[in-house]
Amino acid sequence: GNSVTQMEGPVTLSEEAFLTINCTYTATGYPSLFWYVQYPGEGLQLLLKATKADDKGSNKGFEATYRKETTSFHLEKGSVQVSDSAVYFCAHSSASKIIFGSGTRLSIRP
Amino acid sequence: NAGVTQTPKFQVLKTGQSMTLQCAQDMNHNSMYWYRQDPGMGLRLIYYSASEGTTDKGEVPNGYNVSRLNKREFSLRLESAAPSQTSVYFCASSETVADRGYGQYFGPGTRLTVT
Numbered sequence: 197g198n199s200v201t202q203m204e205g206p207v208t209l210s211e212e213a214f215l216t217i218n219c220t221y222t223a224t225g226y227p228s229l230f231w232y233v234q235y236p237g238e239g240l241q242l243l244l245k246a247t248k249a250d251d252k253g254s255n256k257g258f259e260a261t262y263r264k265e266t267t268s269f270h271l272e273k274g275s276v277q278v279s280d281s282a283v284y285f286c287a288h289s290s291a292s293k294i295i296f297g298s299g300t301r302l303s304i305r306p
Numbered sequence: 307n308a309g310v311t312q313t314p315k316f317q318v319l320k321t322g323q324s325m326t327l328q329c330a331q332d333m334n335h336n337s338m339y340w341y342r343q344d345p346g347m348g349l350r351l352i353y354y355s356a357s358e359g360t361t362d363k364g365e366v367p368n369g370y371n372v373s374r375l376n377k378r379e380f381s382l383r384l385e386s387a388a389p390s391q392t393s394v395y396f397c398a399s400s401e402t403v404a405d406r407g408y409g410q411y412f413g414p415g416t417r418l419t420v421t
Binding site: 230 | 310339346347348349351354364396409410411412413414415
C-alpha cells in the first residue's frame with residue numbers, strides 16, 4: 197500500500213553543518229511530494245513541495261528533489277541554524293488524502 | 307486572515323465524558339481533515355470531508371464522529387472518551403482532496419488528556 201519512510205531521529209547537528217533527512221515513498225501513479233515542519237507546540241507548516249519527477253522544491257534554504265527512479269525526496273540544507281530545530285515530516289499525496297511519515301526530530305547545537 | 311483555528315487548545319476529560327473539538331478555516335477551502343498525533347506514530351487520519359455535505363472515514367475513525375457544519379467549520383466529537391484517545395488533535399484544510407499538489411494547512415492543535 198501507500199506509505200512514507202523517513203529516517204528515524206533524533207538527528208543532532210552543530211550550527212552551520214550540512215543536513216540530509218532521507219525520505220522514500222511507495223505510491224501508485226505520480227503523487228505530489230511534500231516536506232512539513234512542526235515547531236514545538238505548533239501545528240505542521242508546509243515547508244516545500246514538488247509535483248512531478250525531477251522537480252526541486254525549495255524554501256528557507258531547504259531543498260528536496262523528486263526522484264522517481266529511486267522513489268525518494270530527501271531534504272537537504274547546506275548550513276543549519278539553531279532556529280531550524282523542529283520535527284520534519286515527509287509526505288505524499290494519494291487520491292484523496294496525504295500520507296505522512298513518522299517524523300524526524302532535528303536538534304541544532306549552537 | 308487567521309487560516310485554520312481550533313478550540314479548545316487544552317482539555318482534560320474523565321473516562322466516559324463527551325466533548326466536541328471545533329475547527330474553522332477562512333481560506334474558502336473545500337476539504338477538511340482531522341488527525342491525531344501520538345509519539346512515534348506520526349499523524350493518523352481520523353475523518354475527512356472532501357466537500358461540504360460529505361464526510362469519510364480515515365485510518366482510525368473508531369470512537370469519533372464528525373460534522374461538516376458548513377464550508378468553514380468541521381467538528382470532531384468524542385461521545386465517550388477513553389484513555390486511548392489521549393493525544394494531540396490537528397485539524398487541516400486544503401483546496402481539494404484531488405492531487406493537485408496544494409498540500410494542507412494545519413491548525414495549532416488541541417492537546418487532550420483523558421484520565
